[in-house]
Each structure stands twice: as C-alpha cells, then as structure tokens.
Amino acid sequence: MTTLDHWGGTSLYADLDGPVHYVDFGGDGPTVVLVHGLGGSHLNWCLLAPHLVDRHRVLAVDLAGFGLTHPEGRSTTVPANARLLERFLAEVVGEPVALVGNSMGGMISILHAARRPETVTALALLDPALPLALGARLDPQVAAAFAAYTVPGLGAWFLAKSRAGVSTRRQVKRVLNMVCANAKTVPEEVILASMSLLEQRAEVPGLDEAFLTAARSVVWTGATSRRYYTAMSRVRVPVYLMAGEKDRLVPLASAREAARRNPSWRFEVLDGVGHVPQVEAPELVAGRIKDWLV
Template identity: 45%
Template structure:
C-alpha cells in the first residue's frame, strides 16, 4: 500500500491510497474509528470514489469508511484486465480481505449494488450488512426512459458503442461530460455541490490519460446487461441473501424506475427500505443528508453492523 498521487477527495477529509490487488487499485479512506463494522462504498457504472465524497465522513463516525475505484473506473486502470461484473466482485472480495481485514457493510450504488449483492451471495461471512442505493435491478415489462434505452442500446452494439464513446471523449470537455452524467442521474441537476463538480472535472481530466478507458467502460456495461438479462437468477440471489439489507431508492430515477425497487422490496419483506421523493439515481450526491440519516439510523438498529 502506498499513498496515492491524486487528491480529488481531499476537500472532504479523505486520504488516497493505491494497493496491489492483482494490479493497482485506487481507494480513499474517510478515517473514522470505533467498533462498528467498517463501511466499503462501491460506486456504479461510470462512477468513482467521488460518488461517496458527500456522505463518507458523516458515515465514518464510530467505524472506518473507505471507497474504492472499481477496475476500469476512477483511477484504477482496467484494460487489458477484465472489467466484468465477475472481475469486480473478485476485486471487492480481495479488497475486503486484504485492505479492510474483516466483515464490512457494503454500500453499493447502481452497478455497485449488483456487485455488493453478488459479494454477499458468494461470501456471506465477509458482509456484515448491505445498503443498496438505487441498485441495478431485474428488468420488468414497463416502458423504459427512451433516452436511457437508446443510450444502452448504443453501448451494447459492437463497434457503434466504441465510436460513440470516442466521439463523446473527443468532442466534449470534461465539464460537459460531468454535466451530462449529472443530468442523467439527478432529478434536479442544480443540487450538485459546486465543489464536487470541480473535483469531478479534475478527475475526468486526469482520466483522459488512461489508455483504453472506453473499452473498460463498455466491457463493464455489457457484462452488467448480460447479468440483468437473467432476471430470475438475480431475484433468487437477492431472496437468498443472509446479511441484513437496506434498500434506498429515489422515486425520480430514470435509470432504475421506482416500480422495480418497489417490486423487489415486496418480494423481500424482511429488507428495510427508504424511498426518497423527487430524487434520482444517485441520492448520495443529490440529497446526501437524507442518505446519511437513513443509513445511520439503520446501522444503529442492525446488530451485525452496529458494533458492541
């Protein structure tokens, strides 16, 4: 483990590190100490450790809290290494064992929710609890958001997805790329913290130097879509989870409609839920205080996560 040369999350009191876990992996530590189960934040598709900057320090009270960049995202390189769901589940497993050193509460958003679910399924002893923040969920026969459907159809088409990614990278500034992502993920993009916007632009600038990043992103996207194409298997995995679960979902999420979250909650009545009004796909960025309150309350009343 060595200190990272990047300081994107420093304004929020987080220190950066790089560990060798079958290749370099960048992660940040929000500090915190106590006997509560440590938190590992797992970002979604196109995200990074910065997705947790606004909630990390608050949730580090009474426990350690860390956020990693999955393979192919943030400052963790991807290609030629695989960025598939399976590869990133293996990365999270190694991170829990070698960096955290014991059972953790996984807090996963979007694709990170899927990865967290699979880690809890594969190695239930490594997960003290799961917080799923607008996780990618099994599809249903509802009308999708047309912009989202067109975007993912483009990503899934060999050759076309690569051309589209290169076109966007070449034609749009880093600020435009960040703004476009926020417009997709937020119910109200004006809620974005300006300081976080600047940090995200700086990270996007730095990522332009990473080779084959488009290949890494599309590899992860296509792997996620293939997994979601087996909804019955995914539902069975969720139904069999051993650790306690808190499901948080925004009711204005265009990527994962609230109807899917409500269906999953109904199928798993032992889960705790927090549905947030007029919030999009990344509540931890759009309404961070509400997310901190929901998670803090759940941690305090969940025996496996609360500590002694």
C-alpha cells in the same frame, strides 16, 4: 498518499493483481465500504462519507476500469469486479463490513453478499442495478445509450462522438443531468473534482472498452433475472433498499419488485431524488444508514 481536499480522505493503493485505488475517509467504529456504480468512482461518495465517520470507519474503492483503478489488462465485468471486491475486503480490510452500493456497485454488492455472507454484516443498496420489472419502461435516452453500448463497434463510436468537441465541464454536467433529479444541487467542488478526474483519465488506454465491457455485463446480469433474483434471495444479512423516486436509470417499479420478492428487506422511496441519492441527499442518506446500522 494524497489527501483529498474538502472531504478529508486519504488516497491509497493496494496491489490486487495490479493497483487498486481506494480512499480511506477515516472514522471510528465498524467499517463501511462504499461501492460506486457504472462510470462512477470514489468521488461519488465524497459528500456522503463525512457524515458517516462519526460512527464508522469509511472506505471507498475504485473498481477495475473506473476512477483511479485503471484496467491494465484486467476484466471489468460485474463478476470480475465482484471478485476484486472480495479480495479488497479480505486483503485490505480484513474484517466483515457493511457494504453500501450504488447502481452497478449495488449489483456487485448483492452478488458478493450472496456468495460470501461471512464477510458482510449489512447491505445498503442505493438505486442498485436491477432486472427490468414487468411493464416498467426505461427512459428513452437511457435505453438508446445502453442499446448502443451493447453493439460491437457502435458503443465505441457512441462514446467517442459524445466527447468530440465537448468540454470536460459539459461532459460532467451531462452525466449529472442524467443521474440527478436536480443537478443544480450538486456543489461546484464536486463538479471541479469530477472534471479533474476526467482529465486524468483521458490519457489512460483502454478505458472506453473497460466501460463498455462493464455496461454489457450489467445489462446481461439484469437480463438473466432468474439467476439475479436467486442471488438476492440468498442474502442473509439485513438489507436496506433505497430508491430514488425520479431515477431515470432504474425504474422505481424495478425497485418495488425487488422489495416485493424480498419482504425482509427494508425499503424506502426517496421523494424528488434520482439515481445517486448519496450525491443529491447525502445527509439524509447518511442519517438513514447510521440509524439503521445501530
């Protein structure tokens, strides 16, 4: 066990056909489980979690291939990580939870809630990965990166080239500039923790392939929009969809379309926020979630 400085969480592992890392932030009340996005980890939640623990027990899980849950031969597709989340809830948590999912984690949370509704009490979606709405345009840099990820060989070359001669700080800042509307608001302690995690992961085999497999699966799930929208329609618990106005990865039009198709969902656009509201506006997001879950 390792206590995470600054955020008060305890780092733990569960054996779910291999080690699965998660952070228990403590707290009293109904359990909330936080599910990160593509390329993310438990660190994506370290600013949000402390604002939830006054009313909830808060856990953040690292999906297979991300954070400190190394692939070790396990699949990292969206369906595979949805199954991992199902086992985590059943074998580690053991009670129905409110799921909070960001990006790919939002997609996985939707699929899980549709398939196992008895395990979920509510679903908060922070800029979840969604089908591209008709007429919506992807950010050119995002489109180019995901196009590279989908091509065998090119994706691996693209990832290796993006790291060559680039410091860990620069790698972290580059990602933050992509996912945040204003990366300068991210605290230095988060940047340092992200650098440390990146350095830990540098020696782990198979991480690039794990990332590319997950990225391709996200693209495929979003592209099979009819099936994905059907899964959304089968979610029977309360849903709160938040969309960053300045999200470069999931166009706001896609969030509006998902909300239009699911009129029972609560929908809110967060002005001046990008793809990771829990990092850019943690107090605001936590306040919204707590008021909604009452």
